[in-house]
Amino acid sequence: MEAVNSTTSGFSSVLAGTKYANVNIPPQVDYVIEAVSNAGVWTWVFTLIALCVAYDQIAYIVRKGPIVGPAMKIPFIGPFLDSMDPRFDGYHAKWSSGPLSCVSIFHKFVVIASTRDMARKVFNSPAYVKPTVVDVAPKLLGHDNWVFLDGKAHVDFRKGLNGLFTRKALELYLPGQEEAYNTYFKHFLKMTKDAGGKPVPFMHEFREVMCAVSCRTFVGHYISDEAVTKIAEDYYLITAALELVNLPVILPYTKSWYGKKAADMVLAEFSKCAAKSKVRMAAGGEVTCIMDAWILSMIQSERWREAEEKGEPHNVEKPSPLLRMFNDYEISQTIFTFLFASQDATSSAATWLFQVTAQRPDVLDRVREENIKVRNGDPNAPITMDQLESLTYTRAVVRELLRWRPPVIMVPYVTKKAFPLTEDYTVPKGSMLIPTTFMALHDPEVYDNPSHFDPERYYSGDAEEKGSKNYLVFGTGPHYCLGQVYAQLNLALMIGKASVMLDWKHHATPKSEEIKVFATIFPMDDCPLTFEERKCRKASDEELFEKNRLRNMAVKGQCFWGRKADWTLDFPEVIG
Structure with a gap:
């Protein structure tokens, strides 16, 4: 035993004394090795953190390259806290800082394209980018949703939806829209009465009415009034979840968690509607909503295929394009994307429309005059598509409103591969690339006094032709908004109908002209109004x-x- 101990002791002593036998180690290296070998746990922890911070900074600087952006990044989180409370002035300062600018938040490197030409290049480069909306969107809409399809698959799917937004189809949806407006305009009057004639912030009410109008347009009366109200109320939670950058996972009781629960509820309701519509359309029912029109196309495609199998395709008109029969959940997903795309944008536009027309009685008078004339003096008369299209001044007001206060100020994409956006800069693969529409729509070289609301630009001026490449309200390229005509006509219907049925007054506050960013943009004071029935x-x-x-x-x-x-x-x- 003593021999063993002696041997062990002798072996250790020799190793210690001949640490690097036959190796000539410089003293500096020897010092480093000695320090590492004697380092404690906390030394290792702090060293690892320092290395991660250094890597994070170096990666940011390399990705940033020559474009505008902070010289250094706040370790790991970047400007995450700012993104929790987004400010329009902050966004505008970023857009004004240069054609391309950047930030880095957590693992996301974000490049912002500010000019018209930069934005158009991003919109028209499907080989390099695909829409990402925001990080949480695939979790809310479903990762397999059609809006996240790319290339030919996306093009083919869109072809099957184009028929839902033709002029003929849009006219079928008008009665449901007018019905919803009639209901909510009475509600506006009651709100003012209940408040004792005092102003009430109406932004949330406009969100509710636009959600109700969308539900009636998209799924008709397959959904109950109670369910429409529930969706209108809970959709706020979905919007609140749409922060530009979210945590990588959905944690309980966060905005994303509540948004996911609300989205699942909407999908479940729309799935029930799809099942009801299939039964009714198969029985020969008339089209009253977008869901009906789409399902009818599926049924007609199925009938043609059956006739072809029997060798009698000549007896049935061949639909174009041919559609497969989607299941209820797939239909629900697609209809939800229409609500997702329209709800916040139309709510924003409606809020600003009521505010600016109250502030500009000269504009409201002309809208009212045009609308009472087309209704032959009867404010309760239903309107036809021909009449709606004839409202040239009202439509010019809507067109200018969308330029002046564009609801969608940024459109996030993700780069599928390195994207040579300019001669001097290539956006790294996996980056979030965000073109803004605001700067193109407020370009002083195209629009005189662009910060001024002036419907004459589109009524008697040359803004339509001069600004044809700048009007990016609905995007451009393969992912342009399918419902752009529907959205503009719907807003014209809303403000025109309100003008002949209601009087309203805007009660301005110091924050009325400040812009709040809540997925889209709204007046900071939520638009305090009072309504009266028009006498x-x-x-x-x-x-x-x-x-x-x-x-x-x-x-x-x-x-x-x-x-x-x-x-x-x-x-x-x-x-x-």
Whole structure:
């Protein structure tokens, strides 16, 4: 035993004394090796952190290259805290800093393209980029959703949806939209009455009405009023989850978690609607919503295939394109993308429309005049597609509003491979690449006084032609918005119908013109308004002479649409 101990002791002593026998180690290296071998746990931890920080900084600097961006990155998180409370002024400063700028948040390297030409190049480069919306979007919509398809698969799927937004199809959806507006305009009046005539912030109400209109347009009456209200209320949670950068996983009780629960609820409701629509359309029901139109195309495709198998394809008209029969969940997913794409954008536009028309009575008067005329003096008369399209000034107001306050100010993409965006800079693979639309829509070389709201640009001016490449409200390229015509006509219907049925007043605050970013953009004070029902009044001699309207429709002792009057001859008020 003693021999063993002696041998062991002797062996250790020899190793210690001849540490690097026959190797000539410089003293500096020997010092480093000695320090490492004697390092404690915390020394290793701090060293590892320092190496990670160094790697994070070096990776950022290499990716950044010559473009505008912070010289150094806040370790790991970058400007994550700023992204939790996004400010429009901060975004605008970033866009103004240069054609290309960047930030890095967690593992995401983000490049921002600010000019019109840069934005158009991104929109039109499907070989290099694909839409990503925001990090959490695939978790809400489903990773297999059609909006995340790429290349030919995406093109083929879109072909099957194009027929849902034709002029003929859009006219079928008008009754459902008007029905929803009639209901909610009464609600607006009740809100003001319940508040004792005091102003109420209406941004959330506009979100609800636009969600209800969308639901009636997309799934008709297959969904109950209670479910529509539930979706309208809970959709706020989905929007709140759409932060530009989220944590990599969905944690319980976070915005993403609540958003996911709300999205699952919407998908479940729309799946039920799809099952009901299939039964009704197979029985020969009429198309009343987008879901009906799409399912009818599927049924017609199935019938043609069956006829072809029997050798009788000539007896059935061949649909174009041919569609397979999607299951209820797939239909629900697709319809949800329409709601996803429209809800926040139309809510933003509606809020700004009511605010700016109240601030500009000259604009509202012309909208009202045009709309009462096309309805032949009856504010409750339903409108046709021909009549809606004839509202040239109202549509110019909508067009200018979308330029002046574009709801979608940024469109996130992810690079599929290194993207040589300019001669001097290549966006690394896997980066988030975000073109902005705002700067193109406010280019002073294209639009005179671009920060001023002026519908004349599109009514009598040359903005349509001069700004044809700048009007990126609905994007461009293979992923341009399918529903751009629907969205503009829907907004024209809304503000036109409101103008002849309601009077409203905007109660300005110091924050009314400040812009809040909540997925899209809204007034910082949420648009405080009061509403009143529009009354009849006696027309003046000047109005009768200048406008010469409703003369043949006047009814002695009452207004044209049936309200009793105190005078012998009266007319609707068509001039403010």
